[in-house]
Amino acid sequence: MTESSLPDNRRAVLLALAAVLCWSTVASAFKISLQYVSPLQLVSIAAAVSTLLMAAVVTREGRWRELATAWARNRHWYLALGFCNPFLYYLVLFTAYDLLPAQQVLPLNYTWGVLLALLSVPVLKQQLRTQDLVAALVCYSGVVVIATSGRPLALEFADPLGVGLALFSTLIWCSFWLLNTRIGGSAPVNLLLSFLCGLPWLGAALVVQGDWQWPPLAGWVGALYVGLFEMGIAFLLWQAALMACDNTARISNLIYLSPPLSLVFIALLVGETIQMATIVGLVLIMLGVAVQQGVLRRALLKR
Numbered sequence: 382m383t384e385s386s387l388p389d390n391r392r393a394v395l396l397a398l399a400a401v402l403c404w405s406t407v408a409s410a411f412k413i414s415l416q417y418v419s420p421l422q423l424v425s426i427a428a429a430v431s432t433l434l435m436a437a438v439v440t441r442e443g444r445w446r447e448l449a450t451a452w453a454r455n456r457h458w459y460l461a462l463g464f465c466n467p468f469l470y471y472l473v474l475f476t477a478y479d480l481l482p483a484q485q486v487l488p489l490n491y492t493w494g495v496l497l498a499l500l501s502v503p504v505l506k507q508q509l510r511t512q513d514l515v516a517a518l519v520c521y522s523g524v525v526v527i528a529t530s531g532r533p534l535a536l537e538f539a540d541p542l543g544v545g546l547a548l549f550s551t552l553i554w555c556s557f558w559l560l561n562t563r564i565g566g567s568a569p570v571n572l573l574l575s576f577l578c579g580l581p582w583l584g585a586a587l588v589v590q591g592d593w594q595w596p597p598l599a600g601w602v603g604a605l606y607v608g609l610f611e612m613g614i615a616f617l618l619w620q621a622a623l624m625a626c627d628n629t630a631r632i633s634n635l636i637y638l639s640p641p642l643s644l645v646f647i648a649l650l651v652g653e654t655i656q657m658a659t660i661v662g663l664v665l666i667m668l669g670v671a672v673q674q675g676v677l678r679r680a681l682l683k684r
């Protein structure tokens with residue numbers, strides 16, 4: 382490694398840490414915002430804000446011609462992407478946050494990485510590895526611990542609908558990224574087109590639901606924060622970090638800081654008492670993700 386590359390790697394780490402900090406606050410932001418707005422209102426306002434942000438990014442990078450070409454080539458895929466995200470994914474996720482404590486939805490949502498590896502086998506024709514199966518077993522044992530409030534042998538779920546929606550959101554998220562993989566192209570362009578296609582779905586849902594009530598200021602602030610940081614700035618920071626570093630592994634493991642930091646923010650900002658079942662389940666889920674990504678194997682080989 383040359384000395385000239387070190388400043389870029391330090392910058393990459395700082396950018397990645399900033400993204401992790403943003404992601405660590407959004408679970409608390411979801412829960413607090415949902416005290417003032419409905420899940421549909423939250424996703425609608427946040428998606429509109431994120432769409433404006435992505436449009437600004439595309440404008441700054443001069444990618445509007447690329448956007449037009451991508452739309453002409455893959456418009457049907459973008460319509461499907463827009464239905465998945467932001468419409469269905471965030472509506473399901475926010476409803477799960479509305480039903481369950483934030484400390485339960487947060488770790489359940491992190492199972493998407495293991496599910497993505499499993500779905501890549503039939504969808505992308507990738508090979509199923511032994512570590513993927515082990516990771517799934519470890520990861521979903523953590524799900525059972527959280528869903529049963531620390532009584533896995535009883536298999537009595539505290540809120541089956543909330544748990545089901547949280548896990549269903551991971552399936553939607555994985556489907557979104559698998560579709561993105563098939564399309565290829567620029568991430569900001571893909572996200573902008575997806576959100577532009579998702580806004581009509583949200584508008585139709587608001588019309589069908591009816592009875593729109595103007596949110597209080599706290600609701601607008603929460604939705605603005607979610608739209609800027611969860612759906613926009615955090616992603617852009619992470620993308621910039623990946624582009625600045627010379628080794629993706631250098632920053633990829635920083636994502637493991639997000640769940641414990643999120644629990645700290647949930648305790649401080651939301652006021653939830655973190656249960657031991659949540660901690661045990663989260664450890665199992667993150668252990669499963671680490672196994673799936675080969676983090677443990679690489680660590681053992683370095684010894």
